[in-house]
Amino acid sequence: MTVVNAVLQGVFLGAFYAVLACGLSIMFGVMRIINLAHGDLAVLGAYITLVIVDRLGVSPFIAFLIALPVMIALGYVLHLTVLERSLKSGILTPLLATFGLSIVIQNLLLITFSPDVHSLGRSAGTLTTASWQVTSGLSVSALGILVLVVAVLVFGALQVFLSRTRLGWTMRATAEDADAAELVGIDSRGTYAWATALAVAIAALGGLFLGIRSVFDPVSGPTQLIFAFEAVVIGGMGSLRGTLVGGIALGVAQTLGAQVNPEFAVISGHLLFLVVLIARFGGGRMVLRVAR
Amino acid sequence: MLFTAGTGLLAVLLASVPLIFDPDVVQKLTTLLILVLLAAMWNALAGYGGLLSVGQQAFIGIGAYGTVFFADLGVTPYLAMLLATVVAGAISLPISLFALRLRSAQFAIGMWVIAEVISILVRLDQNLGAGTGISLIQLNQYAPNFRQAYTFWLALAFAIVFMAALFFLLRSPLGTSLQAIRDDEDAARSLGVRVAARKRLLFVLAGFGCGAAGVLIVANTLFIEPGSVFSVQWSAYMIFMVLVGGLGTFEGPILGAILLFAILQTTVSQGGPWYLVGLGATAALFALLLPRGLWGTIEERLGLRLLPVGYRVVEEKSAEPT
Numbered sequence: 001m002t003v004v005n006a007v008l009q010g011v012f013l014g015a016f017y018a019v020l021a022c023g024l025s026i027m028f029g030v031m032r033i034i035n036l037a038h039g040d041l042a043v044l045g046a047y048i049t050l051v052i053v054d055r056l057g058v059s060p061f062i063a064f065l066i067a068l069p070v071m072i073a074l075g076y077v078l079h080l081t082v083l084e085r086s087l088k089s090g091i092l093t094p095l096l097a098t099f100g101l102s103i104v105i106q107n108l109l110l111i112t113f114s115p116d117v118h119s120l121g122r123s124a125g126t127l128t129t130a131s132w133q134v135t136s137g138l139s140v141s142a143l144g145i146l147v148l149v150v151a152v153l154v155f156g157a158l159q160v161f162l163s164r165t166r167l168g169w170t171m172r173a174t175a176e177d178a179d180a181a182e183l184v185g186i187d188s189r190g191t192y193a194w195a196t197a198l199a200v201a202i203a204a205l206g207g208l209f210l211g212i213r214s215v216f217d218p219v220s221g222p223t224q225l226i227f228a229f230e231a232v233v234i235g236g237m238g239s240l241r242g243t244l245v246g247g248i249a250l251g252v253a254q255t256l257g258a259q260v261n262p263e264f265a266v267i268s269g270h271l272l273f274l275v276v277l278i279a280r281f282g283g284g285r286m287v288l289r290v291a292r
Numbered sequence: 293m294l295f296t297a298g299t300g301l302l303a304v305l306l307a308s309v310p311l312i313f314d315p316d317v318v319q320k321l322t323t324l325l326i327l328v329l330l331a332a333m334w335n336a337l338a339g340y341g342g343l344l345s346v347g348q349q350a351f352i353g354i355g356a357y358g359t360v361f362f363a364d365l366g367v368t369p370y371l372a373m374l375l376a377t378v379v380a381g382a383i384s385l386p387i388s389l390f391a392l393r394l395r396s397a398q399f400a401i402g403m404w405v406i407a408e409v410i411s412i413l414v415r416l417d418q419n420l421g422a423g424t425g426i427s428l429i430q431l432n433q434y435a436p437n438f439r440q441a442y443t444f445w446l447a448l449a450f451a452i453v454f455m456a457a458l459f460f461l462l463r464s465p466l467g468t469s470l471q472a473i474r475d476d477e478d479a480a481r482s483l484g485v486r487v488a489a490r491k492r493l494l495f496v497l498a499g500f501g502c503g504a505a506g507v508l509i510v511a512n513t514l515f516i517e518p519g520s521v522f523s524v525q526w527s528a529y530m531i532f533m534v535l536v537g538g539l540g541t542f543e544g545p546i547l548g549a550i551l552l553f554a555i556l557q558t559t560v561s562q563g564g565p566w567y568l569v570g571l572g573a574t575a576a577l578f579a580l581l582l583p584r585g586l587w588g589t590i591e592e593r594l595g596l597r598l599l600p601v602g603y604r605v606v607e608e609k610s611a612e613p614t
Contacts, residue, residue, distance in 0.1 A: 103568055
């Protein structure tokens with residue numbers, strides 16, 4: 001029964017990773033770049049939400065809705081100022097530029113908010129503590145259900161957005177071939193900027209869940225980025241549905257690892273990621289190369 | 293010849309540093325040599341192999357913890373340092389077998405995860421001090437000023453050996469193919485350059501070099517903990533030094549290391565995160581606006597070249613076909 005419970009908790013944890021990874025997956029899908037500041041943007045979202053909660057005394061969910069336009073604008077500007085230029089100059093430049101950005105965000109947060117650990121859990125009220133005891137070894141938390149439902153809704157809405165709306169079509173067209181999209185009159189610059197805005201907004205949602213589920217500090221970003229990237233890779237890069245599955249696989253791997261020994265939680269997620277990488281990119285060809 | 297004599301003279305001058313200066317100056321200059329070594333190794337990967345690694349701290353950590361491990365087994369500290377360097381280099385070979393199959397972001401973050409995994413494994417090992425860190429107490433058998441001098445000479449030797457290895461690699465016929473990969477990987481491949489084998493060479497060299505840097509870090513500070521020695525901060529430093537100095541130039545990373553060293557000397561004592569904001573912003577700006585870095589730009593504008601690692605059209609006699 002403990003294993004069943006571990007898997008269930010892993011699904012809830014994994015839904016959170018999927019939300020974190022969603023923006024990363026969108027940006028890779030549309031622009032073929034990985035934003036190394038993605039985790040820090042999620043943490044920044046959590047901090048902005050925290051400030052609104054403190055100032056207005058509202059629940060974190062209301063505060064998040066207020067923070068959302070700020071994050072969308074931030075993503076849009078981020079593309080126009082940093083990413084657009086980096087896209088033009090080789091495959092390494094976006095990585096280098098966003099890595100620099102990641103250091104900047106972490107240390108600006110450090111200067112503004114001190115290294116103290118914060119949480120949105122208390123202000124979220126009874127939601128964080130409510131749970132149902134299904135059987136003696138199996139419990140379902142309200143927060144876990146909420147994150148899972150929101151994750152499925154977000155991924156479902158994105159699927160509809162990409163297949164049914166005009167902006168969704170232009171994103172897919174630009175992802176397919178930016179030059180050809182330009183030829184038929186699509187503004188690829190604007191499309192990229194909207195994709196970044198969407199990615200940053202969903203990253204902030206990940207930051208909200210991070211803050212409610214547990215704690216965060218100014219340097220939490222890189223860990224969130226690693227988990228998000230692992231979810232994207234496990235699910236298959238460029239596939240949005242894959243990212244949801246990949247996030248859940250990562251979550252389950254971590255909780256199952258923790259079942260063996262609490263200290264194995266993170267490392268078993270890493271190992272699943274590395275195994276997937278080896279299986280996908282190493283494998284037979286690797287052996288041939290050694291033999292030669 | 294002028295270049296050989298100049299480099300030789302510089303090496304002799306540097307070697308006499310511990311005889312002239314105080315131990316704390318020697319310690320600082322050891323730090324500078326560590327930075328130079330790290331910058332050169334990261335540049336070998338990214339500048340010549342097109343491999344952007346955010347996980348070279350894996351080898352720094354293996355070098356540092358390897359030294360403590362061997363010293364605890366009773367090996368003479370300085371021999372333990374050499375062994376640890378060899379171990380770090382040797383481990384880079386199996387890692388390369390799979391890591392080099394990855395491209396750009398997968399490689400960058402894949403290496404980062406490998407560093408995290410090794411860091412967690414060290415934290416789980418009580419004999420290596422777990423999460424709280426461990427001291428290299430065996431070095432206390434030497435008087436402080438002798439210890440500092442030995443460590444400096446070792447740092448100088450490592451810096452010279454690895455820079456020379458990179459230098460002669462770039463000067464050899466292999467080097468021409470490496471520079472071809474730097475300029476255009478697909479074009480190099482289509483001309484028959486064995487890109488994967490060349491990249492492996494750079495990856496293993498950087499594994500040895502970063503391992504050596506880790507060895508020097510523990511010898512210089514006598515205490516390590518997984519949180520700092522496996523920190524991604526090392527990658528941030530390497531990226532800053534190489535980007536500002538000049539990605540893909542031989543001299544640039546040395547310039548970048550001297551700049552970072554100067555910055556660390558002036559601001560770290562005040563402990564403000566503002567300098568890290570500046571560091572990150574500068575790295576990003578150089579990546580976007582000045583991708584060849586300071587040295588690359590100087591070279592381009594003035595046609596100046598201190599070390600003969602490139603081949604120019606006029607030097608047809610020295611250019612060898614691969």
